[in-house]
Amino acid sequence: MDPDVDVVLPCLDEAAALPGVLAALPARYRAIxxxxxxxxxxxxxxxxxxxxxxxxxxxxxxxxxxxxxxAATAEVVCFLDADGSLDPAALPALAAPVLAGTADLAAGRRIPVRGAWPWHARAGNALLAARLRRRGVAVHDIAPMRVARREALLDLGVGDRAFGYPLELLLRAGAAGWRIVELPVAYRPRTAGTRSKVSGSVRGTLRAARDMAAVLR
Structure with a gap:
């Protein structure tokens, strides 16, 4: 039997989405x-x-x-947005290569359904992912759904505390020689009554792009 896995859900005004997200977590996946x-x-x-x-x-x-x-105590930690746009049922497949020791970082490559990903957010993500690939990090998405071992993540020393965090994580993981795998995950419209802090507006996307550009510099 696989060990317990902690799931970190950063949250800002997601009361409408949380009941559905938390109810959908697989067994042995503990929400933080x-x-x-x-x-x-x-x-x-x-x-x-x-x-x-x-x-x-x-x-x-x-x-x-x-x-x-x-705050996590499990050896393996997942990260998941709390707005209902990503299905928690996808976590075991994403965690499997990390738990098996065949990958150091597993990232969900978002596949949008029903127009869930605004053009401005998708374009910014594609541009940043292309720049990562030029630096040798073979990813196609600055993924909000990720799985890795807790101690290894802490040892990476990611310093960004804004929207640049996932980009810096990928850069540092690539520089450290981590084995990174991407798996497709459905990207859905967020729960009604919630709004993305990034893709919900052009301003939010530009703010995230600014934070990530600072990381690339």
Missing amino acids: VVDNGSRDGSPEVAAAHGATVVSERRKGYGAAVHRGLE
């Missing part, structure tokens, strides 16, 4: 919801649905993700 300043009761909703809830006062995607990584 990292509240990043929600005002809609997200922490209470998460706790009521069985998640471990921790708080991160410093604003930023990377700050929330790193706080969840620190």
Whole structure:
């Protein structure tokens, strides 16, 4: 039997999506919801649905993700957006190569369904992924769904605490010679009543692009 796996879900005002996301987690996948300043009761909703809830006062995607990584206790840790756009049922297939020791990092390559990925976000992601491939990191998505071993992630020393976190993680993993695999995952419209902090607006996409450009520099 595979060991327990912790699932870190950075969260900012995702009360509408959390019940469905948490209910869909596979057995032995334990939710750690990292509240990043929600005002809609997200922490209470998460706790009521069985998640471990921790708080991160410093604003930023990377700050929330790193706080969840620190709070995790499982050897293998997954990262998943809390807005319902990614199916938690995909996690075991993604975690399998890491648990088997055949990959150091598994990343979900998003396959959009029903127009779930706005053009501006998709274009920015494609550009950044192309720049990563030119640096020898063979990925096609700056993936929000990822799996790796906790201690190895901490040892990478990722310093970005904003939207540049996943890009810096991939850069550092590539430089360290990690075995990185990509697997397709369905990317769905987020739960009604939630809004992406990145792709929900051109402004959000530009802010994320700014953070990631700083990492590339």
